[in-house]
Amino acid sequence: MSRQRPHTDELYDASLPENLAGIKVSVVGLRSRTLWTKGANFSDFIIPPKTLPVPYVKRLLIVYHNLGNWSSLYYTLSGYTLLSPVVGFLVYDASSYNFRTKNLSKIELNTNGKPVSIDFQNSSLADRGSDLRAKCAAFGAYGKVFLSDMSLPNMCYSRNQGHFSIVIPFMKKQKISPFWIVGFLGGFLGLILVGFAGIVGVRSLMGKRNQEMVKEADEGECLETYWIDNSKMPRAEVTRTQPVLESTTTLPNPKLSWYA
Template sequence: MGFFYKWWQVIICVILSLFSSSLVEGSHMSYDHESLDAFFGKKTNKEISRPRTGVFYNVSIPSNFTGMEISVVRLRSVPFWFRGVNYSFSNIPPRIVPRPNVVRIAILYENLGNWSSHYYNVPNYTLVAPVFGLMAYNSSKRAFIGEKIDFIIQGDPITIQFPHVMQHETNSTPVCAKFSVGGKVELSNMTKPYVCEGHGQGHYTLVVPSLPSHTNSGSKRFNIWWVLGFVIGFVGLVILALVLLALVKDAKRRKLRKLERNSEGGELFDTFWIGETKLPLASMIRTKPALENEDAIR
């Protein structure tokens, strides 16, 4: 009984592991973009211990995030309001006030590259450009990257330019998608070819309507059926092996009993067991011995 119980435990563990792996492969892997922003902030503070105001720094990215690009600059709020800043993919015009008002701000430029679709997506739309992040932080003497802040735009809006746009099968014109800090998605038309306007910090990209994909759904159904067929076949083989093993054991037990009966020579004896060994048991009543010549003894 214990032997079969252990084998059934093994079978259940194998089935659960195969089923869970199939679910993981069939599901869409999700990534937390808020944790990514926090990681960028910690990485910047750790790598740049003594930042200088007005200097742009490129932050190195670990090898498991290859494809992303991060840069940062610290600015004083008053010169920032007068001049703005034009760098990388964005143009922040003058007359933008940080909220809440701080002495120094740090602007973090993020290019998620080929990781964009892992962290951001729009239902029924496909990304055709990398996600660019424009994040503002309070920058004090203690920390380069402090708490997140926002912008109050009193003049022209912020512009985001996308120099690289991926080819897509649809004939639709891309539209701008802004991902706010709270996760809300806002869609708007481009003001110029591959240029979007922004009214605050956040993440920006270009998207087009997605085409219905019958091939992907068919391949997913094929993968699920293939996994189920494999699991059923594997379980069937294990059960067949257990049945054969039980039959072999039963055949050995029958053969052993037959040998025991032959060894007894047809004479019935009581038997007893010592452990797993069966031994004959002789009767305690024995025949009284008889003398051959009683007269001689007398």
């Protein structure tokens, strides 16, 4: 902007060195009366009408930042993860229009109770801003961070200039303790051993019971045995029923009837 006279109410993109690739900076110059009547709707921020610079100046310069993939390098929040790039705006006194100076005076804004809207719709990660756990983070001076709930998805509000982002609580993966692993394997092996011992015990008991039954059967009746080829077969004693002879007594002749 120092190379030419900039136009009021027009946004200019700054050219940054290669070592800051990924960061976007843009600048707009406004008259205070324009800010009062129309507000400012540039970049990701909407400054409401009836806003005045403090202290009052005729002209002001608003510098917008989008830190992109550098966000986590400049701003961190313990226990939270950034869901969107950090964006911000700062306001300077531009009454002299001497942009070559390195000592521009920083001024504040009085929005008369109305909030400045920060729209994260253009963020590549903003689709997760609808998560109920997501919060708005405002990064203040000296490392101070202010968290607030999101009333609308991907939309945050502020009454002051600064830098902002959408954050979500960091979910740590629970590590399984090696003691639990050893205990689980020990219990599993113990169950296998108990089951194996139970099977062996049942088989042993059944074998012993079968032996007792065979022994009882052998002691109950002694049978002779004989071999048929390679098989040993039991043989009972031969018992023959003695024959009963019929009587040899001659029956008397029947008397004949005289009428026969």
